[in-house]
Amino acid sequence: MVNKKIYINGVGVISPQKTFDNSNFLDEPVAVESLRLKCVDPNYREFIAGDMIRRMGRIIKMGIAASKISLQDAGCTMPDAIITGTGLGCIEDTEKFLSSMILNKEEFLTPTSFIQSTHNTVSAQIALLLKCHNYNFTYVHRGISFESALIDSMMRINSGQAGNILAGSADELTTNSFTIMQRLGFWKRKPVNNLRLLEDKTRGTIAGEGAAFFVISDQPGEKVYAEIKDVETFIYPEEISETKLHISNFLARNQVTAGDISLLITGMNGDPSFDKMYHEVSDQLFLNTGKGYYKHLCGEYHTSVSFALWLAAMVMRNQRIPEVMKLQEPVTKDIKNILIYNHYININHSLILVSKA
Numbered sequence: 001m002v003n004k005k006i007y008i009n010g011v012g013v014i015s016p017q018k019t020f021d022n023s024n025f026l027d028e029p030v031a032v033e034s035l036r037l038k039c040v041d042p043n044y045r046e047f048i049a050g051d052m053i054r055r056m057g058r059i060i061k062m063g064i065a066a067s068k069i070s071l072q073d074a075g076c077t078m079p080d081a082i083i084t085g086t087g088l089g090c091i092e093d094t095e096k097f098l099s100s101m102i103l104n105k106e107e108f109l110t111p112t113s114f115i116q117s118t119h120n121t122v123s124a125q126i127a128l129l130l131k132c133h134n135y136n137f138t139y140v141h142r143g144i145s146f147e148s149a150l151i152d153s154m155m156r157i158n159s160g161q162a163g164n165i166l167a168g169s170a171d172e173l174t175t176n177s178f179t180i181m182q183r184l185g186f187w188k189r190k191p192v193n194n195l196r197l198l199e200d201k202t203r204g205t206i207a208g209e210g211a212a213f214f215v216i217s218d219q220p221g222e223k224v225y226a227e228i229k230d231v232e233t234f235i236y237p238e239e240i241s242e243t244k245l246h247i248s249n250f251l252a253r254n255q256v257t258a259g260d261i262s263l264l265i266t267g268m269n270g271d272p273s274f275d276k277m278y279h280e281v282s283d284q285l286f287l288n289t290g291k292g293y294y295k296h297l298c299g300e301y302h303t304s305v306s307f308a309l310w311l312a313a314m315v316m317r318n319q320r321i322p323e324v325m326k327l328q329e330p331v332t333k334d335i336k337n338i339l340i341y342n343h344y345i346n347i348n349h350s351l352i353l354v355s356k357a
Helices: 058-074 091-103 121-130 142-158 175-183 194-199 240-253 272-285 305-318
Strands: 007-014 081-085 135-139 164-171 210-217 226-235 263-266 290-293 326-328 337-344 348-355
Touching: 007 058, 007 305, 058 091, 058 121, 058 164, 058 210, 081 121, 081 142, 091 175, 121 135, 135 142, 142 164, 142 210, 142 226, 142 305, 142 337, 142 348, 210 305, 226 240, 226 305, 240 272, 240 348, 263 272, 263 305, 272 337, 305 337, 305 348
Parallel strands: 081 135, 081 164, 263 290, 263 337
Antiparallel strands: 007 210, 007 226, 164 210, 226 348, 290 326, 337 348
């Protein structure tokens, strides 16, 4: 199998920021005093027919809108595959169906919520609207669901099975899922300003949600954003030394050094117990590298790293790092390589290397 160059030719993101317009690159960051970040919704009627909207859950509308924005951005009408990742799937419709079962004593149930409660509903609905009968797969791998979708996409391109792939992720936040995770101690106890998240040293972080889709191809398009060099995942590192070894080997495999990384984007979320690893990796391996973070903009959720990839693609194309995500200025203004390092509650870890196209 020949390792081809893999390009990001189109992006589409629905998030707690005003990201549905790719001409706006965090020019007006959304700041809220809260424990949760809800997506800024576009006018979904621009992407979905009115008679279909009322039967769709939020996550489906978010996914369809993000996918259509990315396809339009890339000038792609029919992808060779649709590959998605989700951590918890369509929670809202699952809750509706289960609640209906209880209230109606398992009688007179409407099928819509049940049909739309499966984890592959988003990718299936996208395929139905596009009339796309090509490869369609959804990964549900907890905190590395999007990375799994990305790896599959890259493998299919490298094996010659596809030239243009729509790869993305979607996760939604509901009141019930928020309450359950809050009882487990995942979220902050008191509302915080999301743009000052790292200043709060108490346990927990803020909840988030979002949908992000990318058109990745083996050829650069007219509006090419960046090149995806490599993706790697690993789980349960016992010591910081093991994480450092994974990162060092990852960089060596791609023939780059820590000094070649212009910007390191980490998944710092304001929880001191989880941010500790980011600080140690940053200080020990990337002391003089430009640094940024992103979860104060989108919140914490299983597939939040897709928002980080959107950030990396936009930074690479615009050659500009928004002030709202900066932790440390890069040494040079020419941004050539960006490394994304994220972990979900110190279980699922991932590395994504993005380079200038």
